[in-house]
Amino acid sequence: MNVAAKQTPVDPSWDPGLRPEHVLVAIPTLNEARHVERCLASLMESDPFCERVLFVVADGGSTDGTREIVHALAQRRRNLVLLDNPEILQSAGINRAALELSGPDHRILVRCDAHAQYPKGYVRRVAEALAARPEAASVVGVLDSRGHNCFQRASAWVVDTPLGSGGSAHRGGTRSGWVDHGHHAGFRLEWFRRLEGYDPDFSHNEDAEYDVRLARAGGRLWLDDELRTDYIMRPTPRALWVQYWRYGKGRARTVLKHRMRPRLRQIAPALSLVLQGLCLSIAPFWPPALGVPALYLAVLAAISIVASVRMQSLCGMWAGMALLIIHTAWGAGFIRGLARGIKGA
Known part of the structure; x- marks a missing residue:
């Protein structure tokens, strides 16, 4: 994508006559049969505003019954559309929904994830948050x-x-404000079209990559701490590992694509992984090097104890293991992504 050619400022003016017909909701899916009906119900059934909002489920070829569930729901709801997404990736699916199905009256794109459950009136609140911030190109939530x-x-x-999050404001945050990245909630479609949407080749980190291009084009992101979403975590250690491995690779690809200098908190897991590996490799020749990995394991153990106390449950003992997976998988994915990107350059 040619970002330099997209620098023309967008008129931030806003028509205060916000109507449901101005809003399009895009939901990418791929084998989300366990979650999609509950997700759609939380969005569509909680607010009369949504009766005239267009909902588009962009499916990447699900084989678990997701398509059949959405098709059956669409028979009862005329404002629900099932769209094929042959490119499979969610970035491409959202682009298809936003850039191909949006009409001249659509002004707002709301992105939702099938893996999440949404509070009452979420879609309307995203639209109203954008209306209240005419200088914002996008609104992000928590x-x-x-x-x-x-x-x-x-x-x-x-x-x-x-x-666990490096202090990201959109992870359990409690303060609104201008940010450089957050959990994507709503876009002004004029900005989304001008930037040609997400990079459709990104399987992960497409949101952060979009935010980089948006900032360079002069757009601003407003984090609204009242736009909160319940996000269901991956159910097994393996699933969490795969998720964060892909997150790490996606961040590396964004860094390479835009020649960015990542913040320390963003690359801390990769630096920690390199340091742990270095210490373990020299420990046979210099045993004191084991002090670094031992300290890290002690921190993980302490985290498990604190989690158990705070959660008032022995389930918290899993917290240290989960944090180890998050750090290691993200760091390994980031290093792998950098290595492949530099090699292929």
Whole structure:
């Protein structure tokens, strides 16, 4: 994408006559049969405003019954559309929904995730938040992590701490303000079209990559701490590992694409992984080097104890393991992404 060619400022003026017909909701799916109906119900059934909002489920070829569930719901709801997403990736699916199905009256794009549950009136509140901030190109919200089994609950607790999120304002945050990145909630479609949407080649980190281009084009992001979403954590250690491995690779790709200098908190997991590996490799020749990994393991153990106390449950003992997975998988994915990107350059 040619970012330099997209520098023309966008008129921030806003028609205060906000109507449901101005809003399009895009929900990418791929094998989300366990969650999609509950997600759609939380969005569509909680507010009469949504009766005339266009909802588009962009499905990447689900084989678990997701398409059949959405198709059946669409028979009862005329404002729900099932859209094929042959490119599979959620970034491409959102682009298809926003850039191909939006009409001349659509002014706001609301992005929702099938893996999440939304509070009452969420879509309307996103639209109103944009209307209240005419200088904002996008509005982002806060993720409140949740879980059902013990591992999920411990993961949810630790990921919303500074050690789990690096202090990201959109992870369990409680303050509104201007930010450089957050959990995508709403876009002004004029900005989304001008930037040609997400990079459709990104499987992960497409939101952060979009925010980089938006900032360079002069757009601003407003974090509204009242736009909160319950996010269901991955149910197993393996699933969490795969998720954060992909997050790390996605961040590396964004760094390379835009020649960015990442912040220390963003690359801390990769630096920690390199340091741990270095210490373990020299420990046979210099045993004191084991002090660094031993200290890290002690911190993880302490986190598990604190989590158990705060959660008032032995499920919290999983917190240290979850944090180890988050740090190690993200760091390994980031290093792998950098290595592949530099090699292919």
